[in-house]
Amino acid sequence: MNIHEYQARELFQKFGVASPLGKAASTPEEAATIVKELGAAQIVVKAQIHAGGRGKGTFSNGFKGGVHVCHTADEARHLAEQMLGHALITNQTGPDGRQVNKLLVAEAVDISRELYFAILFDRTICAPMIIASTEGGMDIEAVAEHSPEKIIRIPVDPLLGLQPYQTRKIAAALDLRGSLMTQATKLFLAIYRCFIESDCTLVEVNPLVVTPDGRLLALDAKFNFDDNALYRQSAVLAMRDKAEEDPREVAASEFNLNYIGLDGNIACLVNGAGLAMATMDIIQHCGGRPANFLDVGGGATKEQVSAAFQIILGDQAVKGIMVNIFGGIMDCDVIAHGIVDAARETALQIPLVVRLEGNNVDAGKKTLAASGLALQSASSMQDAAEKIVAAVHAA
Numbered sequence: 510m511n512i513h514e515y516q517a518r519e520l521f522q523k524f525g526v527a528s529p530l531g532k533a534a535s536t537p538e539e540a541a542t543i544v545k546e547l548g549a550a551q552i553v554v555k556a557q558i559h560a561g562g563r564g565k566g567t568f569s570n571g572f573k574g575g576v577h578v579c580h581t582a583d584e585a586r587h588l589a590e591q592m593l594g595h596a597l598i599t600n601q602t603g604p605d606g607r608q609v610n611k612l613l614v615a616e617a618v619d620i621s622r623e624l625y626f627a628i629l630f631d632r633t634i635c636a637p638m639i640i641a642s643t644e645g646g647m648d649i650e651a652v653a654e655h656s657p658e659k660i661i662r663i664p665v666d667p668l669l670g671l672q673p674y675q676t677r678k679i680a681a682a683l684d685l686r687g688s689l690m691t692q693a694t695k696l697f698l699a700i701y702r703c704f705i706e707s708d709c710t711l712v713e714v715n716p717l718v719v720t721p722d723g724r725l726l727a728l729d730a731k732f733n734f735d736d737n738a739l740y741r742q743s744a745v746l747a748m749r750d751k752a753e754e755d756p757r758e759v760a761a762s763e764f765n766l767n768y769i770g771l772d773g774n775i776a777c778l779v780n781g782a783g784l785a786m787a788t789m790d791i792i793q794h795c796g797g798r799p800a801n802f803l804d805v806g807g808g809a810t811k812e813q814v815s816a817a818f819q820i821i822l823g824d825q826a827v828k829g830i831m832v833n834i835f836g837g838i839m840d841c842d843v844i845a846h847g848i849v850d851a852a853r854e855t856a857l858q859i860p861l862v863v864r865l866e867g868n869n870v871d872a873g874k875k876t877l878a879a880s881g882l883a884l885q886s887a888s889s890m891q892d893a894a895e896k897i898v899a900a901v902h903a904a
């Protein structure tokens with residue numbers, strides 16, 4: 510799960526991470542009111558979407574830039590009118606952009622240096638990793654490509670946590686000396702605590718800025734949270750903005766289905782994440798392209814199978830479906846009934862190939878055969894993948 514920058518600011522405040530004062534506005538009037546409350550000489554108005562590159566983005570109405578500096582309440586109101594309700598297209602949003610429903614109105618700070626600081630969960634070392642660079646404010650991917658020597662990486666022992674000698678090492682590498690080093694240690698430790706206690710997989714501060722009067726501030730933050738830990742992060746879960754998520758994934762999560770939309774045209778409905786991965790691989794191997802990852806779980810019900818079909822068919826790109834079920838906990842006949850009902854309810858028009866194996870498989874196969882539906886049964890994964898790829902190519 511991701512959150513907006515204004516929500517990231519709220520989290521940072523809770524953990525004592527220094528960042529500019531600011532508040533979210535949903536209307537031009539609110540934006541003007543916040544400017545008056547802040548009483549700062551310079552104000553920045555920032556479009557809130559779950560994507561970066563906003564500064565260099567363009568709105569659907571032609572208005573340039575998702576981050577603007579201004580001075581008065583009237584200017585902020587005028588900027589808000591250009592931004593709210595329009596889609597902002599950046600290098601991270603795709604061609605349709607994302608609709609802007611909220612703005613962050615914050616004090617603008619003078620900047621002498623822009624740095625980069627992130628903590629992410631590194632799956633290769635199974636531990637948090639700190640990434641920092643003197644080249645902040647820009648795409649870290651570009652820095653990694655053109656000047657990889659400017660990126661420092663410090664792994665953190667998850668049992669010991671981030672140590673002050675490490676924060677000093679990072680600060681020195683970022684050329685933060687004296688009082689800035691003291692501030693950096695405090696800030697890095699606070700971000701680390703926020704990362705651990707909020708079950709984050711990523712906290713990225715870009716830019717982390719040094720002001721001419723010697724302050725160190727987190728100007729922009731991006732968060733990713735571990736979805737599997739959300740059950741114990743109610744405050745984080747409350748920040749979820751479903752309008753920013755793939756509607757197919759939102760629908761799937763309501764039925765406890767693990768669904769990830771992809772850009773191919775063969776949908777797969779599978780039980781178990783490992784089998785779902787293998788199914789996507791074999792579709793690709795046989796010359797097809799998977800339209801999604803979908804794991805209905807170990808003990809899926811008829812209702813879940815039906816919901817899974819609806820979600821799959823809601824995707825216009827889908828030209829065929831491959832069902833691959835191993836009945837371990839699950840009864841294949843329950844699944845077969847679910848498939849038959851769902852195919853009838855949705856008046857299925859596209860090729861469907863079903864491979865069932867395991868518990869009560871014979872009854873399941875009988876149910877499918879007796880249904881009179883135009884589906885193909887398959888005897889193995891390979892057989893199923895070959896059949897669905899051929900059927901989609903023929904259509």
Ligand code: ADP
Nearest residue numbers: 529553561562563564616617618646715716729
């Ligand atoms: P994005 O990464 O989506 O482009 P940022 O929040 O990083 O958005 O903003 C882009 C740039 O705008 C920053 O690198 C910084 O130079 C400037 N900026 C952002 N917030 C402020 C602020 N509060 N005060 C002054 N400048 C800012």
Ligand code: MG
Nearest residue numbers: 561715716729
């Ligand atoms: Mg940024």
